[in-house]
Amino acid sequence: MKLTLPDNSIRDIEAGSCGFDLAKDIGPGLAKDAVAIDINGEQRDLFDPINEDANVSIITINSEEGLEIMRHTLAAQVLARAIKTIYPDSQLAIGPTIKDGFYYDFKTNKTVSIDSLHDIEKEMKKIIDSKSNITKKLFSRKDALKVFNDNKEPYKKLIIEDSDQKNDFQLYFQDDNQFADLCRGPHLPNLSFIGSFKLTRVSGAYWKGDSNNEMLTRIYGTAWASEQELKKHLLEVEEAEKRDHRKLGKEMDLFHFQDEAPGMVFWHPDGWTIYRNLRNFVRRRLQASDYIEVNTPQVIDRKLWEASGHWDKYRENMYITEIDEEHANEKRVNALKPMNCPGHVQIYNQGIKSYKDLPLKYAEFGLCHRYEPSGTMHGLMRVRAFTQDDGHIFCTEDQIESETGLFIEFLSSLYEDLGFKEFDIKLSTRPEMRVGSDKTWDKAEEALEAAIKNLGYPYRIDEGDGAFYGPKLDFVLTDAIGRDWQCGTFQLDFNLAERLDAYYVGEDGKKYNPVMIHRAVLGSFERFIGILIENYSGKLPFWLAPKQVVIATITSEVDDYGVEILNKLKDAGIRAELDIRNEKISYKVRDHSTKKVPIILALGKNEKNNETVSIRRIGSNDSIEIDLKTALKEIIQENTIY
RNA sequence: GCUCAUAUAGCUCAGCGGUAGAGCACUUGCUUGGUAAGUAAGAGGUCACCGGUUCAAGUCCGGUUAUGAGCUCCA
Numbered sequence: 145m146k147l148t149l150p151d152n153s154i155r156d157i158e159a160g161s162c163g164f165d166l167a168k169d170i171g172p173g174l175a176k177d178a179v180a181i182d183i184n185g186e187q188r189d190l191f192d193p194i195n196e197d198a199n200v201s202i203i204t205i206n207s208e209e210g211l212e213i214m215r216h217t218l219a220a221q222v223l224a225r226a227i228k229t230i231y232p233d234s235q236l237a238i239g240p241t242i243k244d245g246f247y248y249d250f251k252t253n254k255t256v257s258i259d260s261l262h263d264i265e266k267e268m269k270k271i272i273d274s275k276s277n278i279t280k281k282l283f284s285r286k287d288a289l290k291v292f293n294d295n296k297e298p299y300k301k302l303i304i305e306d307s308d309q310k311n312d313f314q315l316y317f318q319d320d321n322q323f324a325d326l327c328r329g330p331h332l333p334n335l336s337f338i339g340s341f342k343l344t345r346v347s348g349a350y351w352k353g354d355s356n357n358e359m360l361t362r363i364y365g366t367a368w369a370s371e372q373e374l375k376k377h378l379l380e381v382e383e384a385e386k387r388d389h390r391k392l393g394k395e396m397d398l399f400h401f402q403d404e405a406p407g408m409v410f411w412h413p414d415g416w417t418i419y420r421n422l423r424n425f426v427r428r429r430l431q432a433s434d435y436i437e438v439n440t441p442q443v444i445d446r447k448l449w450e451a452s453g454h455w456d457k458y459r460e461n462m463y464i465t466e467i468d469e470e471h472a473n474e475k476r477v478n479a480l481k482p483m484n485c486p487g488h489v490q491i492y493n494q495g496i497k498s499y500k501d502l503p504l505k506y507a508e509f510g511l512c513h514r515y516e517p518s519g520t521m522h523g524l525m526r527v528r529a530f531t532q533d534d535g536h537i538f539c540t541e542d543q544i545e546s547e548t549g550l551f552i553e554f555l556s557s558l559y560e561d562l563g564f565k566e567f568d569i570k571l572s573t574r575p576e577m578r579v580g581s582d583k584t585w586d587k588a589e590e591a592l593e594a595a596i597k598n599l600g601y602p603y604r605i606d607e608g609d610g611a612f613y614g615p616k617l618d619f620v621l622t623d624a625i626g627r628d629w630q631c632g633t634f635q636l637d638f639n640l641a642e643r644l645d646a647y648y649v650g651e652d653g654k655k656y657n658p659v660m661i662h663r664a665v666l667g668s669f670e671r672f673i674g675i676l677i678e679n680y681s682g683k684l685p686f687w688l689a690p691k692q693v694v695i696a697t698i699t700s701e702v703d704d705y706g707v708e709i710l711n712k713l714k715d716a717g718i719r720a721e722l723d724i725r726n727e728k729i730s731y732k733v734r735d736h737s738t739k740k741v742p743i744i745l746a747l748g749k750n751e752k753n754n755e756t757v758s759i760r761r762i763g764s765n766d767s768i769e770i771d772l773k774t775a776l777k778e779i780i781q782e783n784t785i786y
Numbered sequence: 787g788c789u790c791a792u793a794u795a796g797c798u799c800a801g802c803g804g805u806a807g808a809g810c811a812c813u814u815g816c817u818u819g820g821u822a823a824g825u826a827a828g829a830g831g832u833c834a835c836c837g838g839u840u841c842a843a844g845u846c847c848g849g850u851u852a853u854g855a856g857c858u859c860c861a
Contacts, residue, residue: 256790516860518787758821
């Protein structure tokens with residue numbers, strides 16, 4: 145038979161030969177490193193016989209694919225076997241690879257805590273030291289079920305029973321023991337190919353990812369080709385932890401949380417300064433883009449939420465308040481607004497709107513409360529009270545496309561000024577839980593997809609992830625260390641206007657419901673500030689930084705010169721502070737550097753006598769003495785307000 | 787909401803049955819120092835909350851609340 149290699153060369157080799165034979169035929173080096181083979185785009189075990197002509201490539205341990213296979217074997221063969229050894233009562237579920245590593249899910253009556261991982265790691269190393277060969281046997285459905293019935297592995301049985309496959313279930317064995325695992329493969333031919341690994345955490349995970357199912361124990365690990373690469377990865381994880389906004393928020397004294405108000409931010413002065421800067425920035429941009437800012441009540445009668453559909457579809461996440469004061473005649477049930485849209489419709493509904501009024505764009509920095517499940521809260525990233533940079537565009541169907549284009553332009557210019565150059569677009573379609581007829585949804589989905597298509601932006605589709613009132617575009621930006629954050633959203637709504645009796649009078653004098661577009665760029669200020677802090681490691685751009693300049697005196701003899709500079713900076717609108725504490729300059733530099741102040745101006749006798757300042761910027765270890773006037777000019781210029 | 791873990795001074799943490807400790811921060815004194823921690827002293831705690839075991843509980847047990855890592859969710 146003829147096997148075509150990646151370089152298009154063809155090897156003639158006896159039918160029934162395997163990947164290892166081929167590798168040997170090509171060269172001893174390749175044979176030594178070979179762990180699997182790719183046959184017509186499908187990864188197979190190295191010793192699987194090949195019976196007909198094919199395009200093949202040998203997968204070596206040094207390739208990306210080889211690393212994946214190594215992680216897979218480490219999970220399914222080594223970790224799983226170690227679990228069975230240490231927890232003999234356990235039942236194995238699944239063990240896939242994930243980014244940088246792998247996990248394994250299993251059921252046990254014992255509690256597995258982070259301290260248990262050490263013992264499991266030790267057992268894994270013992271297994272690896274055996275350098276066992278891994279072999280595979282094919283089983284019929286019946287025989288495979290029997291093996292796992294005898295082994296008391298109910299999850300493996302379930303996997304087989306749920307499979308469409310009739311026969312040829314692959315079971316992998318190691319040559320020195322009883323362990324058997326069902327797996328689609330491929331696996332390393334031998335455990336000696338395993339590199340360096342570390343078990344990282346343990347948690348619960350639902351069987352098949354469904355919260356109605358029982359919870360299994362999940363052990364996570366990371367694995368790499370070498371000890372150096374493992375160390376490098378662990379170091380990167382450590383570096384990422386250093387930019388955690390919760391840690392930096394504390395160090396920089398920006399905000400805190402406390403038990404009495406879980407999921408709600410107490411903004412400290414510096415944190416609130418960042419917030420105000422960001423809000424002012426967005427406000428100016430909205431104004432320039434024909435949005436009109438409005439404000440709507442925090443607490444609204446349940447009747448409105450019933451009419452809007454929130455009471456029905458969103459009740460679980462709403463904070464409810466009851467007014468039953470002693471003297472109140474009626475008992476009202478209110479809800480804290482979880483969204484601003486019904487409020488905006490109330491404003492729209494005041495007075496009769498003509499087609500000439502459209503598109504009409506209301507914006508609100510609306511504070512919303514949503515009762516998020518306790519386990520989901522996470523610093524500023526997931527809170528129960530947050531302010532959206534919310535807006536609603538009331539328009540005609542004809543205007544959808546142009547509004548989509550305008551919004552994407554608007555959003556990308558904001559992202560760029562905030563330091564995010566790249567973003568992806570996701571089109572989310574109708575979810576199971578929704579309002580409105582299928583016909584309306586067809587129309588909305590078609591309109592949105594047509595708009596994004598005609599505008600030529602690349603996008604991908606996320607089925608079933610739309611809002612309950614309409615399909616949406618989500619905008620996902622990428623931060624400095626490559627993480628994705630879903631921030632902006634553009635949601636088409638053909639339902640709410642009708643439900644809340646919003647209409648406009650058309651050219652023909654007839655009433656029509658406007659299309660409503662719910663849109664946000666940052667999403668929530670709280671979360672976005674968290675993203676900014678992590679993106680910049682706390683070293684925010686000059687215009688956003690809460691303290692922009694600190695003037696630090698070296699000796700008290702120059703305090704008056706410091707006051708003079710402080711006043712000049714303040715007059716120019718710079719957020720400046722004077723540090724005349726009885727401390728050494730190195731102490732002051734350290735203090736303000738850890739607080740991430742962008743510019744430190746150090747003043748000593750030299751500076752005072754020469755009318756200069758020593759300017760030191762965050763991230764630099766040098767200071768430069770320059771003329772005071774030049775420094776002021778430079779700083780003021782730097783304070784670009786977007 | 788689920789699994790596991792955690793909760794001690796403003797912060798970071800040690801103590802794990804015999805009535806509370808360190809470093810930093812804070813206050814005061816000395817020091818006026820040239821770019822990431824000068825020095826000494828002082829002050830600071832119902833050991834998250836509720837209950838139980840015990841002669842005795844930060845310390846052991848149960849519950850509650852909050853937080854963390856995941857899972858599920860994020861309309």
